[in-house]
Amino acid sequence: MLNYEKENQVFLNLIEEKITEIIPQKQPEALYSAFNYVMTAGGKRIRPVLTMLACALLTGKPQHAVSAGLAIEIIHNFTLVHDDIMDNSSIRRGRETVHIKWDESTAILTGDMMVGWAYRMLPTSAPRYAELVEELNTALVDVCEGQQFDMEFNSRSDVTIDEYIEMIKLKTSALLRCSVRLGALIGNCSKEQYDALDNFALNLGIAFQIQDDMLDMTADQLKFGKKIGQDIIEGKKSFIILKALELATEEKDIALLQKYMHTKNGLPETYIPQFKEIFDNLNIFEIGQKIIDEYINKANSYIQNIQNSVQNDYYEMLKHFVNSLNKRVY
Ligand code: IPE
Ligand code: IPE
Ligand code: MG
Ligand code: MG
Ligand code: MG
Numbered sequence: 001m002l003n004y005e006k007e008n009q010v011f012l013n014l015i016e017e018k019i020t021e022i023i024p025q026k027q028p029e030a031l032y033s034a035f036n037y038v039m040t041a042g043g044k045r046i047r048p049v050l051t052m053l054a055c056a057l058l059t060g061k062p063q064h065a066v067s068a069g070l071a072i073e074i075i076h077n078f079t080l081v082h083d084d085i086m087d088n089s090s091i092r093r094g095r096e097t098v099h100i101k102w103d104e105s106t107a108i109l110t111g112d113m114m115v116g117w118a119y120r121m122l123p124t125s126a127p128r129y130a131e132l133v134e135e136l137n138t139a140l141v142d143v144c145e146g147q148q149f150d151m152e153f154n155s156r157s158d159v160t161i162d163e164y165i166e167m168i169k170l171k172t173s174a175l176l177r178c179s180v181r182l183g184a185l186i187g188n189c190s191k192e193q194y195d196a197l198d199n200f201a202l203n204l205g206i207a208f209q210i211q212d213d214m215l216d217m218t219a220d221q222l223k224f225g226k227k228i229g230q231d232i233i234e235g236k237k238s239f240i241i242l243k244a245l246e247l248a249t250e251e252k253d254i255a256l257l258q259k260y261m262h263t264k265n266g267l268p269e270t271y272i273p274q275f276k277e278i279f280d281n282l283n284i285f286e287i288g289q290k291i292i293d294e295y296i297n298k299a300n301s302y303i304q305n306i307q308n309s310v311q312n313d314y315y316e317m318l319k320h321f322v323n324s325l326n327k328r329v330y
Contacts, residue, residue, distance in 0.1 A: 002313040004320040008049065014066045015048045015073070022070070022121070034098050034110040035117070038077050041093040046208075046325065047179040048073045053321065054183025054197050056314040057306065061187075068132060068182040071121035075136065076175050078114035079143055081107050086151060087234050094225040115140070128185045135185065139178035146171025153237040157261040161242050165206060172212075173205025196306045203299035204322065207292045211328065213238040214288050217276060223330040232275055235266030240284050241275075247282045296326050 023036045048069025055065035083089070084097040085107055091097060099107035122132045149167040153159045180197040189197070215224055216231045217240060231238045245257045256274060260267055279285060300322060307315050 002317055004317045007317060008321065011049050011052050011062060012045055014052075014063060015045050015069060018066050018070050019073075022117070030102055030106050031110055031113060034081075034102055034106055035114060037095075037101070038081055038098055038110070038114075039074070041095055043073075043077070043093060044328075044330075045073060047076050047175055049321065050176060050179040050201065051183040051186075053314060053318045054180040055187040056183075056312070057197075057310050057318060058184060058187030058189055058193060060312045060314070062314075065183045065186045067121050067123050068126075068186055069179070071118045071132075071136060072139070072175060072179045072182060074114050074118040074121065075139060075143075075178075078111045078118070079147070079175070081111040081114070083147065086147065087230065087236075089226065089230055091227055092225060094222065122182075123186070126186055128188065131185050132182055135178050135181045139174050142170045142174035146174060150236070154235045155264045156237070157258075159237040159242065159261075161239075161246065164237060164239060164242055168206055168209040169202060172209040173202045176201040176205040176208065190309075193306050193309065196302045200299045200302040203295045203302070204325070207295035207299065208325065210239045210288055210292050210295070211326075213240055214285055215328075215330065216240075217272075217279060218285060219330060225330060229269060229272040229275075231266075232260075232272055233266045233269055235260070235263055237261075239288060240279055243284050243287060244275075244278055244282055247284070247287075248278065250281075253278045253281075292326065296322060 019039050023039060024032060025036075026032055048066070051069035051072060052062035052065045055068075056062035080092060081098045084092055085099045085104055089097055090100045095101075097107075098110055102110075119133070119136060122129065122136065126132060146167055146169070149163075150171055153164075153167065177198050180201045181194065184194050184197050187193075213231065213236075216226070216238065217229060219226075219228060221228045227233075231241075241257065241260065244253070245261065248254045248257055256271075256278065260275075300319065303315070303318060
């Protein structure tokens with residue numbers, strides 16, 4: 001039987017090796033330094049791991065999907081570089097963000113260039129190469145739509161939880177879906193296997209973003225690597241805000257939440273403890289965790305369908321991976 005932790009480390013090593021292999025040291029120095037800086041800052045690498053797991057599930061050969069996994073990891077990192085400009089975030093993965101360490105122009109260009117590098121990582125010799133390209137196209141379009149909705153929600157006071165879920169399906173699930181689809185296509189999946197993995201990732205992505213919104217308030221900043229309360233400062237219509245608005249009954253809580261809903265640019269840092277208290281009193285984090293568990297269960301139910309068509313330990317490893325994601329603290 002596979003030792004899942006060990007095998008996960010093997011996956012991560014393959015990814016890190018590939019990253020060091022591909023990033024050149026060349027001119028313009030700032031552009032390539034920023035590319036290297038963002039790619040080697042120690043992200044969790046969940047997307048390439050998912051690509052490798054999806055491929056491994058169908059073929060037993062995770063190593064066939066390292067390069068494609070890197071493609072989606074580069075796209076992910078590109079979205080983070082631009083997201084940090086849009087969200088005015090100054091720290092990520094415990095370090096200064098690219099637009100702070102360099103400047104906005106460098107961050108925009110680094111991000112743009114990374115899209116080119118991502119496409120370059122797709123294996124041209126793969127029998128289903130054209131489909132891989134189309135998957136990256138879809139992911140890029142969807143993530144931009146999601147990010148635009150996210151930004152537009154800032155100036156809206158009437159965002160609903162249903163709208164929020166549709167938005168995160170785009171900004172977050174899109175890349176997780178792309179991750180498993182790439183791995184599945186490299187593994188020459190059937191239509192049923194593709195759909196099962198796709199629906200799995202759609203629901204996993206929803207759970208993942210709700211978690212991220214909760215961690216924004218509850219995490220240990222050192223571990224999380226991002227500023228705690230940043231979503232409040234930026235005026236994000238995050239899951240915890242929308243859920244609190246739905247459940248609040250105290251007049252003063254409703255008043256503060258409504259005030260927040262009507263501010264386009266969020267509230268100063270000094271308000272964070274007040275929000276934390278409202279969230280705690282309403283049990284928002286317990287309620288949120290239950291909702292996350294529901295999405296995780298739904299995600300797992302989809303991959304159960306392909307369990308019968310595969311004969312290796314990677315199904316259990318994937319479930320183990322999902323389980324550890326659900327317990328994440330950063
Ligand atoms: C951050 O993604 C952006 C979200 C979708 C919430 P991750 O939490 O996967 O970031 P890294 O790559 O591990 O830093
Ligand atoms: C992440 O949303 C979505 C993308 C980067 C596409 P967030 O804005 O919540 O991500 P973090 O919290 O900055 O990582
Ligand atoms: Mg954002
Ligand atoms: Mg952000
Ligand atoms: Mg966030």
